[in-house]
Amino acid sequence: MKTMLDYINEEQEALENILHCFDVTKIDVKHVKHCLILATGSSYNACLSAKYYLEQTAPVYIEIEEPFNFLHYGKVDSKIDLIIAVSQSGKSASTIQAVEKMRQTKDIKTIALTSDMKSPITKVVDEVLDLNMGIETVGFVTKGYSATVLNLMLLGLSMAYQNKEIGTETLQNELLELNNAIEQIKSVIKKTSDFWVENQVDLTTGSRFIAIGYGPNVGTAKEFETKFTETVRLPSQGFELEAYMHGPYLEADRTHSLFFLENDNVLNKRSQALKNYLEEYIAAGYTITTRAKSEPKTLSLSIETPEKISPLLLVIPFQYLAYQIATAKGIDLSERIFDDFDQVLKSKI
CATH class of the missing domain: 3.40.50.10490 (Glucose-6-phosphate isomerase like protein; domain 1)
Structure with a gap:
């Protein structure tokens, strides 16, 4: 059984592979200027970490919302032209429900970032971006967190390049900076x-x-x-x-x-x-x-x-x-606790 430490030790190889497979034109993000990101937990934190890269590189205005509260109380700004739903498992009920609700009320392009290309969230969006780091079986995500940050940064590069905010030389320089960091x-x-x-x-x-x-x-x-x-x-x-x-x-x-x-x-x-x-x-x-x-x-x-x-x-x-x-401290992280939590609270689909 893999441990949290095993996944930490896999991060460099995983991120190098993500960078190697990056295609700046794979996801269509032309004309994006205002983006709403829906995420919760570690996915939310990853979006917050990538926000400044996105806004400085694209440039694009980024709004990040936690989907449960947004689902019940939020309002979509009329300027929003892209919604990104981030869920590593692809099973976050509140994220899926928020996307479904917005698709019913407003015609906005939707993209999901997930590590499971067959998960429920892939059924409710226009395009899916594979986090490309496999399925992380440990509940305390590490490799998946870093993969989310990197993929969002790369999505920012796609926005900038497709909207002619940067050229090929700048794109290559940014990729080199990312690679230099990952190598460390x-x-x-x-x-x-x-x-x-x-x-x-x-x-x-x-x-x-x-x-x-x-x-x-x-x-x-x-x-x-x-x-x-x-x-x-x-x-x-x-x-x-x-x-x-x-x-x-x-x-x-x-x-x-x-x-x-x-x-x-x-x-x-x-x-x-x-x-x-x-x-x-x-x-x-x-x-x-x-x-x-x-x-x-x-x-x-x-x-x-x-x-x-x-x-x-x-x-x-x-x-x-x-x-x-x-x-x-003697905590066995391989021992599952609150095993019925998602089932009882219906936080995952």
Whole structure:
């Protein structure tokens, strides 16, 4: 039986294959200017991580909604000319129902992103984009999360190229940047493994976890929240940098372990100022950064990559640490819990 760690270790190969198979004209996204994305859970976090790449590259305006609330209370902006429904399993009931409802009321092109080309969501959309990473059998998605982020970024390139916002040279440069990042994944895993060994005792005894990010890595912080909650099963939250400084910081105490996400950005100074201020009040403050830094409690990835691509790399340490901390705490992630949940609550079809 495969473990969550097995899928983490498969990420580089899987993403390299996705990039190799990419066809910029496969999905018709001509004339797209305003896009509504429907997703929930890790799929939502992946969309949030890819949003800035899409908007900077295409360019296109992106609105992301959680489908259940949107289904019952939402309103489609008249400017929306594309709806993307994201569901790795293809069985998310609320996402499927939201697409069905909108197709009945408005003539808008719909695309599904899924890893199962025979799943229910494929029956309710105009086109289907295969995430192209196989079926992930572990419930705590990792490879599928990264595949979703990459496929959305590539879809942004398709939008830009088909709408003549970029030419062949820029397209190739963007693909090269993505490839350079993907080639670093195994190195990121190794560096995270070393970081885990060095900080294992403190991380294992932690009882409250918080990640703080900005820009595209707000999505990474939110995926940290999802993954740690699912696996470590202790209070865990992900915050946007400034949002954390407007109230949530008042909760900080000696039980809190904070992760600060950084890349090559002027906002680093504000993030570092917050960490420096809080260090005397919390259990531990860790930094995970793409930059080269040699400081205690810092996971330095030493990778040069554009900020808009950095979520592909900065999420991996959290995936790895979630698995290791949960395992060190004696949680058997292969043992299914709440096995009848989807059946009783009808959250999956």
